[in-house]
Amino acid sequence: DTQMTQSPSSLSASVGDRVTITCQASQDISNYLHWYQQKPGKAPNLLIYDASNLETGVPSRFSGSRSGTDFTFTISSLQPEDVATYYCQQYHNLPLTFGGGTNVEIK
């Protein structure tokens, strides 16, 4: 299986802060990575697809990038409504796998 090592597992930041989450793949997955936001009791919501493409309707403060097998997800200016758990997911290799999640809170 392709392991997705996501860090940190949780973070607390102030409104307006820049927040960065990383996912490291255990093998090459090219750009086949998505980022999701999940709020309690809700299904995951796609934010970024194929490593760096912003899903339609998603605010531009969210972004993603890739360097080799390292992927970065950034919230440029944290807003109260961004409190959620964020997951990465690779779909290059079977089985598809998710990162462990990052719980984002407001300080």
Place this chain on the structure above:
Amino acid sequence: QVQLQESGPGLVKPSQTLSLTCTVSGGSISTGSYYWSWIRQPAGKGLEWIGRIYASGSANYNPSLKSRVTILVDTSKNQFSLKLSSVTAADTAVYYCARGPVYDSWGQGALVTVSS
């Protein structure tokens, strides 16, 4: 925008088979280069991919569950289904259906509890 909705029993006894159906509306399950997936999430934990199926009927499963999982598609009803056999308490989770490869459409989730 396509919509997905899970349905099925919310309570399953240990050793029995969990069965869920995902109904797709707002678009044909046979259109485009999509595949249709099941994903689950135990309470307070992360997401686990169970498997996927194409409209052709070709399916792939997570090896961790492969011996117990069957995913089928019924294009005439615009539905796909999940069967998980020999369930235990560890299979208690919210089960989601979703459209891939860009997972932009998800069902709301169905809580399935395994208990006697």
